[in-house]
Amino acid sequence: MHLLITGSRGQLGRALRSHFSPSHQVTLWSRPTHDIADPACADAVADLAPDLVINAAAWTHVDGAESAVDAAFAANALGPKYLAEGCVRCGAALVQISSNEVFAGEAGCCYREYDEPGPKTVYARSKAAGERAARQMLDRLYIVRLAWLYAPGGGNFPSKIVAAADKQGSLRVVADEYGNPTYAPDVAAALERLIETKRYGIYHLVNEGCASRYDWAAELLRLTGRGEIPLTPIPAHEWPRPAMPPPHAVLINQAAAALGIRLRPWQEALAEYCATENL
Numbered sequence: 001m002h003l004l005i006t007g008s009r010g011q012l013g014r015a016l017r018s019h020f021s022p023s024h025q026v027t028l029w030s031r032p033t034h035d036i037a038d039p040a041c042a043d044a045v046a047d048l049a050p051d052l053v054i055n056a057a058a059w060t061h062v063d064g065a066e067s068a069v070d071a072a073f074a075a076n077a078l079g080p081k082y083l084a085e086g087c088v089r090c091g092a093a094l095v096q097i098s099s100n101e102v103f104a105g106e107a108g109c110c111y112r113e114y115d116e117p118g119p120k121t122v123y124a125r126s127k128a129a130g131e132r133a134a135r136q137m138l139d140r141l142y143i144v145r146l147a148w149l150y151a152p153g154g155g156n157f158p159s160k161i162v163a164a165a166d167k168q169g170s171l172r173v174v175a176d177e178y179g180n181p182t183y184a185p186d187v188a189a190a191l192e193r194l195i196e197t198k199r200y201g202i203y204h205l206v207n208e209g210c211a212s213r214y215d216w217a218a219e220l221l222r223l224t225g226r227g228e229i230p231l232t233p234i235p236a237h238e239w240p241r242p243a244m245p246p247p248h249a250v251l252i253n254q255a256a257a258a259l260g261i262r263l264r265p266w267q268e269a270l271a272e273y274c275a276t277e278n279l
């Protein structure tokens with residue numbers, strides 16, 4: 001199978017490249033050569049004519065999106081539209097990666113695949129718009145929502161927590177925001193199984209179980225031998241951000257699980273990450 005992976009230098013893009021390169025023909029796109037917000041990328045996809053496009057490119061600076069609305073929507077809404085348009089023209093399928101943040105995330109809620117989105121922030125609205133744009137263009141479409149993604153290579157919550165713990169000697173972490181810590185290499189393996197099914201639709205590919213940011217940090221410190229570092233739980237309002245995240249946008253994997261595709265519990269994946277990164 002010939003795969004096109006966009007955003008190939010990002011966390012998910014790197015994991016996809018490692019997972020699929022040995023067994024498939026893989027074309028890697030990244031900025032600035034391939035900007036998915038450029039309408040010409042529809043022509044480029046049609047000319048390349050892959051079997052499947054996995055769109056791992058996105059504007060992911062959630063707080064920055066609040067003051068860069070046009071740029072966030074260009075990448076996250078128009079980008080999927082152009083890719084889907086290219087797919088229609090060459091007969092390819094598309095995996096559009098989306099986010100748990102498309103849901104409002106009211107306290108105590110957990111979301112299945114066909115629950116109604118209710119995005120709150122600019123980033124979330126742009127991701128929800130990307131889902132709609134791709135659906136309007138293309139039937140051969142997987143919408144795959146992820147949550148709290150991390151991958152080897154740093155620049156994510158676990159790497160920042162370890163760095164801050166070592167620098168400050170103590171930490172305050174939000175304890176009333178919940179999600180599914182999800183390991184990008186596990187997503188790549190699950191995606192391979194999903195695309196083999198050719199059962200298009202909406203999927204939630206997250207590691208099993210949910211956690212607060214505080215739970216995630218506590219497990220990380222324990223796994224890396226930093227369990228003695230004082231960790232104070234705080235409410236989200238004591239850590240104000242330009243884009244306040246949904247408090248409880250926890251995803252349930254029902255659709256992929258029905259096909260036998262489940263990701264392992266988040267604690268097991270985190271242990272592998274810590275070993276891989278030698279934290």
Ligand SMILES: NC(=O)c1ccc[n+]([C@@H]2O[C@H](COP(=O)([O-])OP(=O)(O)OC[C@H]3O[C@@H](n4cnc5c(N)ncnc54)[C@H](OP(=O)(O)O)[C@@H]3O)[C@@H](O)[C@H]2O)c1
Pocket residue numbers: 006007008009010011012013030031034035036037055056057058059060074075079097098099100101127145146147148149150
């Ligand atoms: N990270 C999370 O916690 C999380 C949670 C839920 C869902 N997701 C979704 O998962 C996907 C992958 O996230 P990630 O964590 O791997 O993100 P990431 O590490 O920030 O990587 C995103 C990549 O997209 C590229 N990109 C941005 N705008 C682009 C454009 N217009 N054209 C082409 N490439 C562009 C970036 O390139 P530059 O390096 O040039 O900026 C970057 O390499 C995204 O769809 C995201 O919304 C992420």
